[in-house]
Amino acid sequence: MPDKNTPLAARMRPQTFDEFVGQEHLVGEGKLLRKLAEQGKLTSAIFWGPPGVGKTTLAHMIANYAEAHMEMLSAVRSGKKDLLACLARAEKRLEKEEKTLLFIDEIHRWSKTQQDTLLPYVEKGKVTLIGATTENPSFEVIHALLSRSRVFVLKSLTTKDIVQVLVFALKAEKGLGTKDIQIKKEILELLAERAGGDARVALNALELAVEAQSSENKITLSSDDIEEALQRSIMVFDKKGDAFYSIISALHKSMRGSDAHASLYWLARMVEAGADPLYIARRVLRFASEDIGMANSEAMIQANAAYDACHKLGYPECTVHLAQAVVYCAKSKKSNLLYTAYGAAAKDAKNTSHLSVPKHLVNAPTKMMKNMGYGKGYKYNPDYDGKVDQTYFPDELVGKAYF
Secondary structure: OOOOOOOHHHHOOOOOOOOOOOOHHHHOOOOHHHHHHHOOOOOOEEEEOOOOOOHHHHHHHHHHHHOOEEEEEEOOOOOHHHHHHHHHHHHHHHHOOOOEEEEEEOHHHOOHHHHHHHHHHHHOOOOEEEEEEOOOHHHHOOHHHHOOOEEEEOOOOOHHHHHHHHHHHHHOOOOOOOOEEEEOHHHHHHHHHHOOOOHHHHHHHHHHHHHOOOOOOEEEEOHHHHHHHHHHHHHHHHHOOOOOHHHHHHHHHHHHOOOHHHHHHHHHHHHHOOOOHHHHHHHHHHHHHHHHHHHOOHHHHHHHHHHHHHHHHOOOOOHHHHHHHHHHHHHOOOOOHHHHHHHHHHHHHHHOOOOOOOHHHOOOOOHHHHHOOOOOOOOOHHHOOOOOOOOOOOHHHOOOOOO
16 A cells, blocks of 8 residues: 555555546557556557656556566656666566566657667667657657557546546545545545646545644545635646646736736746746747737737747747747737637637538549639639629628628
8 A cells, every 4th residue: 555655646656457547549448558567568658648647657557467577767857867777677678588668757848869769779669658748749759659659638637537536535544434424525626626627626625624724633625625726736736837727827817808918927937937938838839819810910929930940949948938938929910800800710610510611612633623614703802993893702701801
């Protein structure tokens, strides 16, 4: 049984597929990943999904089923020297016919050179690689590694999934089952909802809430206890570089409110805590169109340039580029015209998907189509001086305006 000083999230890590919650499409009875693991077959893989959904846990379980040694590296904190040391140990194990599973967390944070160093060991079967990433691996993992790995997509846990995890933690002896803890179902559901699909956030918040009342013989948790614990647990996770939805929300709202100083502060809170600069850059890029848009189209260029700099330079060199984009967006004039206009257009698109494209707008590459009137009457705009009298909507929507 795990040491009681071990964090609750680690103590509750499932040991078998029957204990595992979520990802039924991968580990349900008869599914490929489960079958491979239960047969003890090691295959290199990339686990792609948000934080706290079971990527590390699945790697541990696969290593256990295969009776393989598990080496763990964090791409944030480990470099080429650490990798070479792991690979040297793996080669020594091979001499004794022992297998090694190399788990690399946040593999997208490794450079191409670091990934290239690993490649020959994977190619020759000296290690089995499992890389975990929150980023699209087709952009962040070199093709040679991807082609030798299966990509498994993990989904965010549902509120129901997280409630199940929390209930088990409250009852299990290795969890909090030795304590007399009272918590209403609706408060447990609140915690699960606020965890944002991340079981670690939920478990850590629950543990913090309990610890705050550890002197009590009987512990009763209120919604206020949970809210306070969630805030504290998010700060703890910030230091480890996981997603922190409250702070990204504060950044977004500070930029929207044109407070450049507060925006810079929230940016620094995330970056200095170890957040992935690319994650922040994507959010700023979204903001540039959603909250600024046509009020200042330069904002998207600035945000996109910052994303590109983050991709090319990485941390810490890219911090000044992120700062430039954030301050620029904060100080820029705001408009949500594009956001609301697209929303209205999307609603019409869903409700009128049965409407045909007007015949004059359809190309007619065959004689039969021409005879049927396709393309007839179309006016080629560059041939005209000034505005062309021509409709582009289906007849039922002519005259529609979204902004």
